[in-house]
Amino acid sequence: MTGTTTFPGRVTIPVERYAARIAAAQRIAADQGLAALLIGVGPDLRYLTGYAAMPLERLTMLVAPAASGARASLVVPRLEAMPARGCPAAAAGFIDLRTWEETESAHGLVADLVRDAAATRAASPGGRPPSLEVGVSDTLWASHLLRLQEVLPAGFGPASTVLRELRMVKDPEEIALLREAGAAADRVVDAIASGRLVGRTEADVAREVRERLLDEGHDTADFAIVASGPNGASPHHGASERVIGAGEPIVLDIGGPLGGYGSDTTRTIWVTGGDPSRGPDAAFLTAFAVLRRAHEAATAAVKPGATAESIDAAARDVIAAAGLGDLFIHRTGHGIGLEGHEDPYIVAGSGLRLKAGMAFSIEPGIYREGAWGMRLEDIIVCGTDGPDVLNRSALDLRVVAGV
Numbered sequence: 001m002t003g004t005t006t007f008p009g010r011v012t013i014p015v016e017r018y019a020a021r022i023a024a025a026q027r028i029a030a031d032q033g034l035a036a037l038l039i040g041v042g043p044d045l046r047y048l049t050g051y052a053a054m055p056l057e058r059l060t061m062l063v064a065p066a067a068s069g070a071r072a073s074l075v076v077p078r079l080e081a082m083p084a085r086g087c088p089a090a091a092a093g094f095i096d097l098r099t100w101e102e103t104e105s106a107h108g109l110v111a112d113l114v115r116d117a118a119a120t121r122a123a124s125p126g127g128r129p130p131s132l133e134v135g136v137s138d139t140l141w142a143s144h145l146l147r148l149q150e151v152l153p154a155g156f157g158p159a160s161t162v163l164r165e166l167r168m169v170k171d172p173e174e175i176a177l178l179r180e181a182g183a184a185a186d187r188v189v190d191a192i193a194s195g196r197l198v199g200r201t202e203a204d205v206a207r208e209v210r211e212r213l214l215d216e217g218h219d220t221a222d223f224a225i226v227a228s229g230p231n232g233a234s235p236h237h238g239a240s241e242r243v244i245g246a247g248e249p250i251v252l253d254i255g256g257p258l259g260g261y262g263s264d265t266t267r268t269i270w271v272t273g274g275d276p277s278r279g280p281d282a283a284f285l286t287a288f289a290v291l292r293r294a295h296e297a298a299t300a301a302v303k304p305g306a307t308a309e310s311i312d313a314a315a316r317d318v319i320a321a322a323g324l325g326d327l328f329i330h331r332t333g334h335g336i337g338l339e340g341h342e343d344p345y346i347v348a349g350s351g352l353r354l355k356a357g358m359a360f361s362i363e364p365g366i367y368r369e370g371a372w373g374m375r376l377e378d379i380i381v382c383g384t385d386g387p388d389v390l391n392r393s394a395l396d397l398r399v400v401a402g403v
């Protein structure tokens, strides 16, 4: 995957956004006393430049001096110059391309760019002495970081202290892509729930999920959890060779990126095999009603200014009040965007205050080991006065024949 592919009718990120994002990152980095941001291949690079390069042993890196108006350079191996030049930020002339030859030291080149940036800043009127603290992107390979540390005597810290503030609050186009991804995943859930399930293996159903996600426009089908019967009690189960039987629940949790932005939705299905006597028992229905209320309470609590932990508590309190608190074994949600899991995390202990434009999952679950599991997951955007729910498929327990 290199550059960006365009789909007719699909929302794209306007090119000016990249200039604004780079400028904002440079400003925040300067405020934090950094000399530069060193952004390797990954979601931060895509966010700042639109360049979705493959992570490889050859170094590709955006070097963004922490000074307003200073030009950022995209360091790329010469053989990847073409896709790099085609990325939105480079094509629009917002950044300089600096290619390196096979026999050159790319890491040395980055070190030179950082030293130049620090020297320029120190020489500018009122400029502080160069601190030579740099921020590196979270997904930069350790092999690259270690080589940079050899050639660049500087303090190395995470660039995420700069970028999380920006990436957490989504632009309108990012929200539009998340919404499109959510709608596509909803259609897959509905198709799977209304198709044959009994007698098939989880893996077979997961294959169908992946195929349908791609057919619905996803870039890749990143995950397809099909957890039947007792497997449902393991939240990150995946899909096994277990054959789905009549009279048991399935936790279906699917998603992947569409236009770079992730879908992630979970619904719980009960398959009867067409035999009404194999419907859900009272204990399952009671627990599901609790789960449904917990999901609703957390969703309703979403508004600007609410803390992440208050959203988690809204779901957890409902489940705990029903005496099932021990069976809700994970946080309530995670942010989503260019990464499937990113800030903000909806978890106890996080005093982070929600802002309009933040996007995250709300996904309480109840897991009875050895018996069953259940989870409901929507992606929610914090709107200016409440939740904007991106997933629209029915939340009720889907009791289906599955034959």
Ligand code: ZN
Residues within 6 Å of the ligand: 236
């Ligand atoms: Zn998860």
Ligand code: ZN
Residues within 6 Å of the ligand: 253, 254, 255, 264, 265, 266, 363, 377
């Ligand atoms: Zn999920």
Ligand code: ZN
Residues within 6 Å of the ligand: 264, 334, 361, 363, 377
């Ligand atoms: Zn999730």
